[in-house]
Amino acid sequence: MSSKKSYNNNNNNINSNPYFISFFVILTFVLTFLVVSLDTSLYNVSYFANVSIFSLGTPRIASKLDECEGKFIYIQNLPSQFNDDLLKNCSTLNPWANMCNPLSNAGLGPHLNETDDLEVFSNSSWFATNQFSLEVIFHTRMKQYKCLTNDSSKAAAIFVPFYAGLDVGRNLWKNVASIKDKSSIELVRCLKKTREWTKMYGRDHFLVVGRITWDFRRQTNKDGDWGNCLFFLPEVKNMTSLIIESSPWNNTDFAVPYPTYFHPSSDQEVVNWQEKIRRKNRPYLFSFVGAPRPQLNDSIRNDIINQCLGSKNKHCKFMKCDNISKNCRKPRNVMKLFQKSVFCLQPPGDSYTRRSAFDSILAGCIPVFFHPASAYVQYTWHLPRNYTMYSVFIPMEDVKNGSLSIEKKLVSISKDEIENMREEVIKLIPRVVYANPKAKLEKFEDAFDVSINEVLKRVEDIKKVIKEGVNSTYESFPEEFSWKYNFFGGLENRMWDRYFERHG
Secondary structure, X not given: OHHHHHHHHHHHHHHHOHHHHHHHHXXXXXXXXXXXXXXXXXXXXXXXXXXXXXXXXXXXXXXXXXXXXXXXXXXXOOOHHXXXXXXXXXXXXXXXXXXXXXXXXXXXXXXXXXXXXXXOOOXXXXXXXXXXXXXXXXXXXXXXXXXXXXXXXXXXXXXXXXXXXXXXXXXXXXXXXXXXXXXXXXXXXXXXXXXXXXXXXXXXXXXXXXXXXXXXXXXXXXXXXXXXXXXXXXXXXXXXXXXXXXXXXXXXXXXXXXXXXXOOOOHHHHHHHXXXXXXXXXXXXXEEEEOOOOOOOOOOHHHHHHHHHOOHHHOEEEEEOOOOOOHHHOHHHHHHHHHOEEEEEEOOOOOOOOOXXXXXXXXXXXXXXXXXXXXXXXXXXXXXXXXXXXXXEOOHHHHHOOOOOHHHHHHOOOHHHHHHHXXXXXXXXXXXXXXXXXXXXXXXXXXXXXXXXXXXXXXXXXXXXXXXXXXXXXXXXXXXXXXXHHHHOOOOOOOOHHHOOOOO
16 A cells, blocks of 8 residues: 555656656657658658759758659550560670670670779679660659559559560561561550540650661561651650650651760769779870771771870870771770770761760760760750760761861860869769669669650640640641750751751
């Protein structure tokens, strides 16, 4: 009894103690705050980690509870013949090479053994990535997209996971048009049967293509002509296509960066790499990695090679790409030379663009372009429109007719200008690399993020046209001037017209 009485007395004393009451109220408030914060963190675990006042490149905006509003994407369910079956039959995708190893690691390819050459690489995020593997890389990243939805009615856009480049690559050298066209035609039939298609007839659909646009723009139905008919199908014209090289004269395919060898797993890896190449000693004023194109009459590659080999004071270094030495097939060789060069020459080859341009940016080497379709009017989503900030432009006709010395042009650029340009190149790195699909960058937007944001903007603009009848920036000019409108924002500027005149 005495024990119980003592307890009751103590309890009464505690309840009547004003200090205890105040402490209890404060404790309750703190616990409530923690519970609410924990609940919020389920939606926004990395809020504070995303906030940084020191960033190179494009920072991510801190996450919000409504971060997916207007950003939901639905992945269209396709028969496996359009994607997975192609990977299962990877040994048949290229007539001259087995693509199974290059397409391993979700398209990134085999790891590069960076421990043998830390001078060139930096960590385990380097891969021997094939330049035509973007479809697999993008699809894998798409599966990790933070705003995926299983309800297509909520989707702002529909992703179509068709590996068009892998499909056509196995048939490009066959002289039967119907074989090259088969999968594209079957894809359209499949899409038209879905309820998602009937909503906007494909105008909210997009696909990613890992080869250049000319592989999908066969001009006739003749068996011997190059490519297939994918981009000429009316249904595909309704869709938005992301591709490593687009057509300057069409406005439904948009260029995105070629995959490089670097696929960072964290923001810190990006920062560390930027710091590494910022400190590089660059003994060569300029370099060229490539092969001559004697069969192309308007090619300037022979002229560039001759100027490089004839440079004074060994200002230029040339690495020849051929099937004998196979120098250019070794990422280490290419990246090592670029890291030792101030400027990297990027002339057109078989087409306007080169994967090498993005390798040079990755190496902190200032790219030198000779045709505006090699980068400027192509990658308008990922590169600054003020191209003089990060590159040098030399008109190809001045090289062809011998009126300009590349060496004299580059020597005339001051050290301060070079430093400023290189810094801009280094800042571009996050925007032109594809992060490892197994990880996530927090404060940087990579090439995937930039592409998705632009697709969503485009689809939103198209929806406004349909719903409100307002003018669309994508339909307010003749399609043949797409290159001009997309870069200059209008048709008045005639600076580069001579490069895009079409004859015949």
